[in-house]
Amino acid sequence: MSTTTRVPQEERTRAMRHRLLEATVECLVERGFSGTTTTVVSERAGVSRGAQLHHFPTKNALVVAAVSHLTELRGGELGRAVAELPDGEGRTRAVVRMLGDHFSSPVFAAALELWVAARTDPALLEAVGPLEQRVGRETHRMTVEALGADESRPGVRELVQATLDLVRGLGLANTISDDTRRRGRILDSWADVLDEKLQENR
Amino acid sequence: MSTTTRVPQEERTRAMRHRLLEATVECLVERGFSGTTTTVVSERAGVSRGAQLHHFPTKNALVVAAVSHLTELRGGELGRAVAELPDGEGRTRAVVRMLGDHFSSPVFAAALELWVAARTDPALLEAVGPLEQRVGRETHRMTVEALGADESRPGVRELVQATLDLVRGLGLANTISDDTRRRGRILDSWADVLDEKLQENR
Numbered sequence: 001m002s003t004t005t006r007v008p009q010e011e012r013t014r015a016m017r018h019r020l021l022e023a024t025v026e027c028l029v030e031r032g033f034s035g036t037t038t039t040v041v042s043e044r045a046g047v048s049r050g051a052q053l054h055h056f057p058t059k060n061a062l063v064v065a066a067v068s069h070l071t072e073l074r075g076g077e078l079g080r081a082v083a084e085l086p087d088g089e090g091r092t093r094a095v096v097r098m099l100g101d102h103f104s105s106p107v108f109a110a111a112l113e114l115w116v117a118a119r120t121d122p123a124l125l126e127a128v129g130p131l132e133q134r135v136g137r138e139t140h141r142m143t144v145e146a147l148g149a150d151e152s153r154p155g156v157r158e159l160v161q162a163t164l165d166l167v168r169g170l171g172l173a174n175t176i177s178d179d180t181r182r183r184g185r186i187l188d189s190w191a192d193v194l195d196e197k198l199q200e201n202r
Numbered sequence: 203m204s205t206t207t208r209v210p211q212e213e214r215t216r217a218m219r220h221r222l223l224e225a226t227v228e229c230l231v232e233r234g235f236s237g238t239t240t241t242v243v244s245e246r247a248g249v250s251r252g253a254q255l256h257h258f259p260t261k262n263a264l265v266v267a268a269v270s271h272l273t274e275l276r277g278g279e280l281g282r283a284v285a286e287l288p289d290g291e292g293r294t295r296a297v298v299r300m301l302g303d304h305f306s307s308p309v310f311a312a313a314l315e316l317w318v319a320a321r322t323d324p325a326l327l328e329a330v331g332p333l334e335q336r337v338g339r340e341t342h343r344m345t346v347e348a349l350g351a352d353e354s355r356p357g358v359r360e361l362v363q364a365t366l367d368l369v370r371g372l373g374l375a376n377t378i379s380d381d382t383r384r385r386g387r388i389l390d391s392w393a394d395v396l397d398e399k400l401q402e403n404r
Contacts, residue, residue, distance in 0.1 A: 030322065032323075033236075034236040035322065112374075113318065115374070115377070115378060116315065116377070118378055119234065119311065119377050119378055120232065120234040121234075125378060129378060129379065155391050155394075158387055158388050158391035158392075159395075161384070162392050165368050165371035165372050165375060166364055166371055168370075168371035168375065169367035169369070169372070169374065170367050171371075172317070172371065173367060175317070175318070175321045176320055176330065176331060177331065186360050186363050186367065189357050189360035189364065190360070190361075192357075193399060197395060
């Protein structure tokens with residue numbers, strides 16, 4: 001009997017953690033970092049304060065876990081979407097536009113809230129710093145692969161990095177107004193330059 | 203007598219407003235938006251609460267005025283610095299690096315705090331939106347001029363915009379760790395691409 005009762009308990013715990021993390025991200029997106037309180041999150045997730053504190057003893061623990069969780073989820077989505085892109089003409093545009101959408105999503109807004117809060121909060125920065133480094137490396141690796149870029153050639157690594165810094169800047173621009181059309185034009189134009197440069201280096 | 207007494211009074215008022223705005227920006231940089239309170243600012247500026255409220259009745263009025271003031275100041279500085287750059291080889295690298303430094307300054311951090319706070323605060327957004335549009339247009343105009351770019355040629359406008367979105371993304375990357383060396387390499391590489399593309403279009 002012990003195994004049949006243990007499994008549902010584990011599942012319930014996992015489902016509860018999941019609800020807490022989802023509620024935290026929604027809260028960050030809608031109310032910002034300062035409007036995200038453990039009370040609001042537990043109410044939203046339908047989880048008791050005691051259970052929440054057991055899993056995430058502080059607000060910082062909760063927000064870092066939430067953004068980490070969602071970023072990995074989105075990273076996975078991005079990876080699968082990239083895998084489905086057709087090869088050949090138009091691929092670079094598709095990759096770059098996909099990155100642009102990725103950095104303009106609500107999850108980017110949640111991560112931005114965390115990032116900006118960490119700038120003036122040393123304890124939060126200690127958790128956010130390594131998370132950002134890991135996410136950055138993973139996104140870079142995925143972009144190199146999607147573009148079929150050869151980073152051993154001079155200048156290629158910098159062009160891939162510039163592409164990611166560009167979409168980060170576009171993501172920031174998109175937070176206070178809908179920048180979709182302008183972003184599309186800029187990214188198409190950049191994709192054409194990138195295509196030419198990567199082919200030169202092939 | 204009335205003119206000789208009025209002028210010092212006007213000067214005192216101007217100096218006081220200046221101290222309030224400077225203190226606000228310092229506060230945004232050091233403590234973030236949520237840590238910036240009118241009490242902390244008035245103490246820091248050495249201005250009475252009454253006088254502060256007379257000039258800036260709300261926290262939002264104060265932070266918007268402060269970031270607007272400093273952004274214009276920095277825009278002026280950037281304009282003068284660009285005017286002193288030598289023509290010829292290396293100019294594009296110098297322009298792009300200057301933009302990179304501009305978007306990695308403490309004033310960018312203060313503006314970022316305001317920007318992110320405005321995302322979830324409709325009243326603040328109403329003030330920040332037009333300010334950002336004006337600043338964006340002015341920075342774009344200045345960049346076109348500094349690069350000697352001809353925006354009537356196809357693709358040139360998008361490359362100038364991409365350059366500004368890139369430095370914004372680099373500015374964001376710089377807020378939680380010192381990104382100076384990586385930024386330098388990326389911007390040199392970007393400048394070389396830009397130079398080639400702008401020349402093609404000349």
